[in-house]
Amino acid sequence: MKLVSAIIKPFKLDDVREALSDIGVQGITVTEVKGFGRQKGHTELYRGAEYVVDFLPKVKIEVAVDNGIVDQVIDAVRNAANTGKIGDGKIFVYPVEQVVRIRTGESGVDAL
Amino acid sequence: MENQILELQYAMDTFYFLVCGALVMWMAAGFSMLEAGLVRSKNTTEILTKNVALFSISCIMYLISGYAIMYGGTAFLIGIELDGAASADLVTSAVLAESKEAGFAGGSVYSNASDFFFQVVFVATAMSIVSGAVAERMKLWAFLAFAVVMTGFIYPMEGAWTWGGNAVFGMYTLGDLGFSDFAGSGIVHMAGAAAALAGVLLLGARKGKYGPDGQVNAIPGANLPMATLGTFILWMGWFGFNGGSVLKLGDIASANSVAMVFLNTNTAAAGGAMAAVITARLLFGKADLTMLLNGALAGLVVITAEPSTPTALQATLFGAIGGVLVVFSIITLDKLKIDDPVGAISVHGVCGLLGLLLVPLTNADSSFSGQLIGAATIFAWVFGASFVVWMVIKAVMGIRVSEEDEYEGMDLVDCGMEAYPEFTGK
Numbered sequence: 001m002k003l004v005s006a007i008i009k010p011f012k013l014d015d016v017r018e019a020l021s022d023i024g025v026q027g028i029t030v031t032e033v034k035g036f037g038r039q040k041g042h043t044e045l046y047r048g049a050e051y052v053v054d055f056l057p058k059v060k061i062e063v064a065v066d067n068g069i070v071d072q073v074i075d076a077v078r079n080a081a082n083t084g085k086i087g088d089g090k091i092f093v094y095p096v097e098q099v100v101r102i103r104t105g106e107s108g109v110d111a112l
Numbered sequence: 113m114e115n116q117i118l119e120l121q122y123a124m125d126t127f128y129f130l131v132c133g134a135l136v137m138w139m140a141a142g143f144s145m146l147e148a149g150l151v152r153s154k155n156t157t158e159i160l161t162k163n164v165a166l167f168s169i170s171c172i173m174y175l176i177s178g179y180a181i182m183y184g185g186t187a188f189l190i191g192i193e194l195d196g197a198a199s200a201d202l203v204t205s206a207v208l209a210e211s212k213e214a215g216f217a218g219g220s221v222y223s224n225a226s227d228f229f230f231q232v233v234f235v236a237t238a239m240s241i242v243s244g245a246v247a248e249r250m251k252l253w254a255f256l257a258f259a260v261v262m263t264g265f266i267y268p269m270e271g272a273w274t275w276g277g278n279a280v281f282g283m284y285t286l287g288d289l290g291f292s293d294f295a296g297s298g299i300v301h302m303a304g305a306a307a308a309l310a311g312v313l314l315l316g317a318r319k320g321k322y323g324p325d326g327q328v329n330a331i332p333g334a335n336l337p338m339a340t341l342g343t344f345i346l347w348m349g350w351f352g353f354n355g356g357s358v359l360k361l362g363d364i365a366s367a368n369s370v371a372m373v374f375l376n377t378n379t380a381a382a383g384g385a386m387a388a389v390i391t392a393r394l395l396f397g398k399a400d401l402t403m404l405l406n407g408a409l410a411g412l413v414v415i416t417a418e419p420s421t422p423t424a425l426q427a428t429l430f431g432a433i434g435g436v437l438v439v440f441s442i443i444t445l446d447k448l449k450i451d452d453p454v455g456a457i458s459v460h461g462v463c464g465l466l467g468l469l470l471v472p473l474t475n476a477d478s479s480f481s482g483q484l485i486g487a488a489t490i491f492a493w494v495f496g497a498s499f500v501v502w503m504v505i506k507a508v509m510g511i512r513v514s515e516e517d518e519y520e521g522m523d524l525v526d527c528g529m530e531a532y533p534e535f536t537g538k
Binding site: 044045046047048049050051 | 395400
């Protein structure tokens with residue numbers, strides 16, 4: 001099992017959610033996050049004075065899936081979240097040791 | 113029949129006065145929202161507390177001493193319900209006699225209680241101007257202590273010299289010199305700004321506002337929808353501020369004057385808003401909303417000195433001059449390191465002065481020299497007296513919170529509660 005974690009542009013969240021549903025992913029976790037990468041921050045203006053916004057708002061989604069569909073999930077997120085412009089985000093994949101469904105006590109792949 | 117018509121006129125003029133007073137009272141909500149929108153969220157509860165408390169203090173202090181100092185009469189408004197009559201039974205006949213003497217189209221006759229109500233909300237307006245300029249760093253109770261002196265003594269003194277018609281310390285009478293301030297560009301707005309400037313100079317800038325090499329750092333306001341709502345509330349309340357200052361509605365000439373005042377007040381705000389946003393766009397490359405809001409208020413302040421004599425086009429242009437001036441004034445004050453989070457000194461002080469100086473262009477009864485002497489008198493008195501009072505408060509209890517408290521926010525330090533506690537994750 002793997003945990004796919006992706007940082008994406010917030011306005012792409014709906015597209016990514018739909019793309020994941022289409023390939024059968026049954027649940028995702030979404031967090032509003034801030035940070036910077038190569039896009040860096042940007043400057044804003046208030047009453048004539050410029051100020052720098054260092055950390056840009058992004059959305060982090062996390063999906064735990066079976067090994068078999070990891071590549072599909074990565075492709076789905078990549079295709080849906082891609083605008084071709086700087087700041088589109090990154091996808092991280094981690095190994096997952098164990099998953100337990102709290103309601104039933106099922107574990108492993110059954111709990112996904 | 114004549115008596116009944118005069119009674120109706122009295123009732124209408126009193127009613128008009130009261131409704132206009134209620135509109136001006138609502139400006140307290142406008143100032144609250146504008147200021148709460150332009151400070152950081154950690155200072156929201158405190159600025160709202162200040163605004164409600166200063167309004168209440170103004171009402172009480174003007175009742176205790178302010179009205180008596182400004183217009184004569186007794187402290188605590190004792191006997192105000194008699195309207196100058198010897199006893200309650202004689203009120204109607206006394207009012208009718210006064211109305212007949214004034215004539216149907218003559219000077220306004222209205223209830224003395226309505227006069228107090230209309231005047232007291234102006235005091236609160238002047239005091240509201242101070243709270244925005246000293247926001248985010250002044251101790252709550254130091255501010256409220258100042259409010260007591262400002263509304264009970266400092267403002268009523270200059271009000272007595274202007275609208276009250278008294279000589280300035282027995283030396284000269286402003287009215288005789290050709291000074292004219294219809295609804296208070298100088299008497300209310302510039303006075304509030306003068307008190308604010310004295311406070312800001314003693315208080316210093318917010319931490320982090322100005323960098324070591326003279327750079328000006330932005331401290332963005334937390335809630336621009338709230339600031340916009342506040343501006344619209346002020347804009348609406350201003351119809352009472354200027355419209356009520358005609359003092360009479362009940363004959364054709366007065367009704368026409370009221371209509372012209374409403375029209376000019378509105379169009380001056382529109383002119384000020386557009387002039388300010390275009391100026392900001394040309395200077396900064398962006399349409400700065402906060403400058404647009406300040407521009408609308410600048411237009412309103414400018415026209416307040418004389419909204420009845422300009423043509424609609426003149427009123428629009430006067431407002432527009434204020435809108436341009438306010439942007440440059442805000443930039444200049446920042447260069448001088450005079451930190452005013454909401455732009456109150458520029459909007460009410462600089463544009464209040466401009467409003468006074470524009471009066472002689474359309475009102476032949478006023479003179480430039482009279483306006484200059486009046487403005488200098490008001491500023492010198494309010495600034496000087498305020499400076500002394502701020503100094504005393506500073507010596508006794510201090511006026512500024514500690515650096516750590518300023519960082520934590522005034523809400524927790526002074527009020528013990530946050531404005532948006534659910535966002536803290538506790």
